[in-house]
Amino acid sequence: MNLFDPFKLRGLSLRNRIAVSPMCMYSCVDGRVNDWHLVHLGSRAVGGAGLVIAEASAVSPEGRISPADAGLYREEHVAAWAPVTAFIRAQGAVPGVQLAHAGRKASTAAPWEGGRPVGAEAGGWSPLLAASALAFNEASQTPQALDLAGIEAIKAAFVQAAQRALAAGFELVELHAAHGYLLHQFLSPLSNRREDFYGGSFDNRTRLLREIVTAVRAVWPERLPLLVRLSATDWADSDGWEIEQSIALARQLGELGVDLIDVSSGGTLARATIPVAPGFQVPFAARIRREAGIATAAVGLITEPEQAQRIVAAGEADLVLLARELLRDPYWPYHAAKALGQALASPPQYQRAW
Numbered sequence: 001m002n003l004f005d006p007f008k009l010r011g012l013s014l015r016n017r018i019a020v021s022p023m024c025m026y027s028c029v030d031g032r033v034n035d036w037h038l039v040h041l042g043s044r045a046v047g048g049a050g051l052v053i054a055e056a057s058a059v060s061p062e063g064r065i066s067p068a069d070a071g072l073y074r075e076e077h078v079a080a081w082a083p084v085t086a087f088i089r090a091q092g093a094v095p096g097v098q099l100a101h102a103g104r105k106a107s108t109a110a111p112w113e114g115g116r117p118v119g120a121e122a123g124g125w126s127p128l129l130a131a132s133a134l135a136f137n138e139a140s141q142t143p144q145a146l147d148l149a150g151i152e153a154i155k156a157a158f159v160q161a162a163q164r165a166l167a168a169g170f171e172l173v174e175l176h177a178a179h180g181y182l183l184h185q186f187l188s189p190l191s192n193r194r195e196d197f198y199g200g201s202f203d204n205r206t207r208l209l210r211e212i213v214t215a216v217r218a219v220w221p222e223r224l225p226l227l228v229r230l231s232a233t234d235w236a237d238s239d240g241w242e243i244e245q246s247i248a249l250a251r252q253l254g255e256l257g258v259d260l261i262d263v264s265s266g267g268t269l270a271r272a273t274i275p276v277a278p279g280f281q282v283p284f285a286a287r288i289r290r291e292a293g294i295a296t297a298a299v300g301l302i303t304e305p306e307q308a309q310r311i312v313a314a315g316e317a318d319l320v321l322l323a324r325e326l327l328r329d330p331y332w333p334y335h336a337a338k339a340l341g342q343a344l345a346s347p348p349q350y351q352r353a354w
Contacts, residue, residue, distance in 0.1 A: 001017070001312050002313060003017050003018065003308050004340070004344060005017060007319065010225045010259060012224065014051050017312050018050055018319075018332075018333050019050060019052070019053060020044045020051065020323075021299050022053045022174065023327070024069060026068040026111070028069060028070045030071075030074075033077075037054070037084055038087060042084070042088060042091070043330045044093075045092070047332065048346070049093055051096055053174060054084070054095070054097040055070050056069065056098045056176055057072045057077075057097055057098065057099060058070070058071040058101065058102070059071075059072065059073055059101050060073045060101065063101035063157070063182065064102060064107075065102040065106060066118075067118070072099065072161040075164070077168070079168075081097075081165075085169030085170055086169055091347065092345075094172055095171055095172070096171065096173065096174060096227075098176050099161045099165065099176065101129075101154060101157070102181050103129060103130045103183075105180055107119075107124035107126070108124075117140050127141070127143060128140075129143060129146050129150060130143035130144070130182065131145065131185040132185075132192055132194055134191055137270035151198065154182070154208070155215055158175070159216055163219055171224055172226075173216065173220060173225075174226075174227035174262060175209070175229070176229050177209050177231075178262075178264045178267060179229075179264065179267030180231070181267070183208065183209050186198060187206060187245075187249070188234055189239055190234060206249050209228070209253075213228065217256060227258065228258050229263075230249065231246075231265045232284035232285075233265050233266070234272070235273065236268070240269075243284055246261075246288060250288045251292040254293065254294040261285075261294055261295070262297045262299065263298060264299055264300065265300075276301065278307065280301060281298065281299060281300035282302075282316050285297065285298040285299075286314075286316035286317065289316070290315075298317035298319070298321065299321040299323065302321075302322055302325070303322075306339070308320045309340055334354060
């Protein structure tokens with residue numbers, strides 16, 4: 001495998017194995033995207049990525065990370081997203097979207113405003129919803145533990161958001177079950193202290209995600225891929241979610257119709273010791289791919305063309321997802337192709353530059 005080989009996912013063929021990782025822009029009003037998103041995501045499609053995954057888009061208003069988050073919880077969001085997906089597709093990339101619920105990490109300010117929890121005076125809300133009534137940190141609201149009716153509403157919200165994503169022109173959906181957000185809150189014993197059949201055992205803690213996958217797969221077209229982002233580990237000293245559980249869950253998700261696991265890590269603990277270094281999460285993607293028998297994407301401090309090529313060529317992951325590097329350089333795929341001696345067709349408007 002090579003970085004610039006096509007990659008087939010169900011009925012789609014990605015032109016290469018470079019994907020834009022979902023990155024929140026904190027630039028919406030009531031969940032509605034705008035020209036910023038068209039230019040931001042569109043430029044990465046022009047820049048040569050095979051897959052462009054739009055930012056975490058909330059399945060309900062209270063599921064937003066911040067008041068300025070994107071959403072797919074209203075019909076009007078469909079019309080706002082439609083020109084974005086059409087432009088991405090016209091540039092030869094596949095438009096995807098990440099569906100999310102922030103749970104106990106909701107109602108916070110944008111990062112450049114400190115990321116602190118915000119109240120109603122700043123557009124925030126309460127109560128926050130979570131697996132258990134455990135605050136994320138000392139400054140956070142204590143969330144309300146979801147009852148069974150609330151869990152059913154969450155499942156329905158993910159299904160409805162997936163249907164809106166399809167209507168908006170997205171061809172790939174990723175369910176966000178990482179980074180300490182709601183679905184990860186159910187997975188991790190550090191944030192899930194429930195005593196019903198959504199808590200306790202591995203099967204119980206993974207039940208909600210498996211049910212949502214099943215429900216979304218039922219309405220998402222068979223020809224289109226479904227992805228799940230997992231935090232492979234909580235980076236906890238003990239009692240957290242770990243790679244062995246991620247492997248077991250990934251195996252089950254594959255049987256339920258998930259096509260690829262987007263492998264990240266962390267997010268449950270407000271303070272964790274993480275050995276951050278180039279490609280530090282790649283071994284997790286490699287183990288899940290090898291031991292669960294499912295395609296994976298690697299993400300996390302992947303910045304150099306040779307590094308990305310090694311990951312794919314060694315079979316450690318099927319895709320590489322770039323985030324901050326693509327913020328710095330939307331045209332990274334062209335620079336990578338040149339560095340690796342590979343061909344990557346550019347738009348005719350830009351050909352004189354290459």
